[in-house]
Amino acid sequence: xxxxxxxxxxxxxxxxxxxxxxxxxxxxxxxxxxxxxxxxxxxxxxxxxxxxxxxxxxxxxxxxxxxxxxxxxxxxxxxxxxxxxxxxxxxxxxxxxxxxxxxxxxxxxxxxxxxxxxxxxxxxxxxxxxxxxxxxxxxxxxxxxxxxxxxxxxxxxxxxxxxxxxxxxxxxxxxxxxxxxxxxxxxxxxxxxxxxxxxxxxxxxxxxxxxxxxxxxxxxxxxxxxxxxxxxxxxxxxxxxxxxxxxxxxxxxxxxxxxxxxxxxxxxxxxxxxxxxxxxxxxxxxxxxxxxxxxxxxxxxxxxxxxxxxxxxxxxxxxxxxxxxxxxxxxxxxxxxxxxxxxxxxxxxxxxxxxxxxxxxxxxxxxxxxxxxxxxxxxxxxxxxxxxxxxxxxxxxxxxxxxxxxxxxxxxxxxxxxxxxxxxxxxxxxxxxxxxxxxxxxxxxxxxxxxxxxxxxxxxxxxxxxxxxxxxxxxxx
Numbered sequence: 066x067x068x069x070x071x072x073x074x075x076x077x078x079x080x081x082x083x084x085x086x087x088x089x090x091x092x093x094x095x096x097x098x099x100x101x102x103x104x105x106x107x108x109x110x111x112x113x114x115x116x117x118x119x120x121x122x123x124x125x126x127x128x129x130x131x132x133x134x135x136x137x138x139x140x141x142x143x144x145x146x147x148x149x150x151x152x153x154x155x156x157x158x159x160x161x162x163x164x165x166x167x168x169x170x171x172x173x174x175x176x177x178x179x180x181x182x183x184x185x186x187x188x189x190x191x192x193x194x195x196x197x198x199x200x201x202x203x204x205x206x207x208x209x210x211x212x213x214x215x216x217x218x219x220x221x222x223x224x225x226x227x228x229x230x231x232x233x234x235x236x237x238x239x240x241x242x243x244x245x246x247x248x249x250x251x252x253x254x255x256x257x258x259x260x261x262x263x264x265x266x267x268x269x270x271x272x273x274x275x276x277x278x279x280x281x282x283x284x285x286x287x288x289x290x291x292x293x294x295x296x297x298x299x300x301x302x303x304x305x306x307x308x309x310x311x312x313x314x315x316x317x318x319x320x321x322x323x324x325x326x327x328x329x330x331x332x333x334x335x336x337x338x339x340x341x342x343x344x345x346x347x348x349x350x351x352x353x354x355x356x357x358x359x360x361x362x363x364x365x366x367x368x369x370x371x372x373x374x375x376x377x378x379x380x381x382x383x384x385x386x387x388x389x390x391x392x393x394x395x396x397x398x399x400x401x402x403x404x405x406x407x408x409x410x411x412x413x414x415x416x417x418x419x420x421x422x423x424x425x426x427x428x429x430x431x432x433x434x435x436x437x438x439x440x441x442x443x444x445x446x447x448x449x450x451x452x453x454x455x456x457x458x459x460x461x462x463x464x465x466x467x468x469x470x471x472x473x474x475x476x477x478x479x480x481x482x483x484x485x486x487x488x489x490x491x492x493x494x495x496x497x498x499x500x501x502x503x504x505x506x507x508x509x510x511x512x513x514x515x516x517x518x519x520x521x522x523x524x525x526x527x528x529x530x531x532x533x534x535x536x537x538x539x540x541x542x
Contacts, residue, residue: 067104068192068201071189071192071499074093074097074100075209075495075496075499076209077092077093078491078493078495078496079209079213079244079245079254079492079496080244081244082229082234082245082492083244083250083493084491085492090491093181093491097184098181098184100188101187101188113447113450114448114505115187116447117440117443117444117447117448120443120444121179121437121441124437124439124440125172125400125437126176128400129166129172129176130165133162134161134162134163142392143389143398146392147167147392147398151405165399166400167398167399167402167405167406168399168405171399172402178491185499185502186505187502188502193502194506194507199464199467199503199506200265200268200467202499203261203262203265203268203467203470206261207302207303208302209258210259210302210306211305213309214243214255214305214308214310215305216229216243217313218305218312220242220243224241228241228244234246243309245492248313248315249317249481250493251309251315251318252310252315252321252322252487253488254487254490254492254496255309255313256310256481257474257478257496259306259307259310259325260326260329260500261467261470261474262299262302263470265299265467266303266349267469267470268462268463268467269296269299270296270346272295303353304353307354308357311357311358312361314369316369316370317480318481318485319366320480321477321480321481323354324473324477324480325473328473328477329350330346330347330350332473333346336466376484378414379424381413382412382414382419382422385410385411385413386410386427389431394430394434395434396435397431397433397434397437398431400432403419403420403428403431404418406431421486421489424482424485425482425485425486426482448501448505451505452504455504455506456469464508467503468504471503471504474500
């Protein structure tokens, strides 16, 4: 039931136009809070990852603390200057206190989203401690990703300037794809779903693989056997998802997917050292990617990447944002205030009013400054450390591969955020938080002897096999 609830919420986040409207993210927040309360399991042992998350949330909360006007203008001169042009009461000296954030309402909304995301990671981690929950979630996510991909491809072929053929978005629809208003955000969501599905595919292939000495006849018969069905279905779904991602023509999404699939191919070669299967898995990734690109048209892709007009627009926007970075380098302007800042700072292109910096790292630096940026880096470093420890932990092959798919997806979305803002879309952010939970989760019970032997046999260099020689009782704990 818990896994079904997680999948249903992910489906709502995607199909409700990315949950960007209040009627979309409102129910999303309510269900996250309800599931968090239901799955809450307090633990007395303090760990580094929750501490780092609380540190980040506390730093954002400090941006909402009211400060006397002299202190505000002393620690954040940029805030005083911007508020004097935007806030009539502040400009006339009527307001004696104001938070560091130039838009407290927007920052409060961002803080609520951050807290909900952290709660969702903890909730998913609790759900994944159930037996077989990880495999069930990966399968359901693969099905959901395939459905969303089919919807995206069908809408691409029959687009009528409306999202899902009936919804007219608030701004414009010509850049939409599938249930998302922006094709780049569709690509970001699909990238995460595709990566987990490729992890499930590799796990299915490993579980149903034939013995090394199997002949051609055995391999042909294997294709039609029940044992091959999970791998064939996962492979077909991954191909459909990859096709939909490429057909978005999202340059950032395609490049990010190439990074994620490259990580999975490298993991296949490393994990299956000494086996022919490593080359089969890597060859599947390369062949599938080449086939999808050929179907879309290699020439069309090359021409599209050669068109740098939107990249030049982004670069100019980043240059226009540097004065704000210089003014708010210490305390930040407040999370979710970039669009408000652009009302004051001059822009080269005044025909478009950007609501985001199209680079989440730059936007975080402007909105958070050192005050929020340092805790964010601490959380990122702590998360990376937790992921490395989770990968090195002895575990069965299915868990390892699905976890690796989630990690590859996180790396890919990190690349896309260099020129996009997919993680500011609630539906994509929810799936990203789910991938974080998959990457760091702790299974309830490891199959100690089998997991230890498989981990020692196939995890590559000796330094990656730390802990593989633990006694079965220690592993089970």
